[in-house]
Amino acid sequence: MTWLADNKFIDLQPQWGRPSAITLMSATGDGGVYTQPREEGRYVGMPVEFWTRGWLLQLSPTATALLFALRDALGGHSEPQYIHTAKRQRYGLSSDTWTKGRKELEAQGLLTVKREPQGDFYDFTRLRNAYQLNLERLDDSPSWS
Structure with a gap:
């Protein structure tokens, strides 16, 4: 105090x-x-189970930072969303940090990443990662490793 x-x-x-x-x-x-x-304006909310079920203690700081960034970036969409590079850079996470956090969130069942084509018939079509948070997983206790 x-x-x-x-x-x-x-x-x-x-x-x-x-x-x-x-x-x-x-x-x-x-x-x-x-x-x-x-x-004061915009903020990111996280379900109370993130704190009460011990997820804060289970996830690494890298995964926690990415979880909060994705919660903000996805804007509440329930379907998978591609996140543009400019939007990703806004969070100040390196590509390495993003990848490490993504793998950990996927392993814990909090994130699903799908490869989806971007572009249309006349453009070059690329496969890009589309992210979907599985926040209902927070209702369960984390799998301790």
């Missing part, structure tokens, strides 16, 4: 004979007023 107060994430007000009153401060650590993320 002292560290959080020293770094301006919370404000502690001593109270005689009772625990200190805690006030949340800005998540940036600048000592500003706390505002909920939805009040």
Whole structure:
């Protein structure tokens, strides 16, 4: 608690004979007023089971970062979606990080990747990865390895 107060994430007000009153401060650590993320614009939500079923502890930081990036990039679509390079670059994940995270999410059953043709009859048709999150898998406990 002292560290959080020293770094301006919370404000502690001593109270005689009772625990200190805690006030949340800005998540940036600048000592500003706390505002909920939805009040500041866009944010990514994750089902509560991600936290309560232990997925945060099971997945590597790489897979967790990709899971959050895909949750945002897919925009709630339930069918497989191709993610353009420019959109992928917005998350700052290298190709190697993207691949490692993808393989781990697939192994855990949280992600399905399909190869789908892109382009039309007159264009050069390429096979590209189309991503589909399987967030219902979060309802189950992860398979610990």
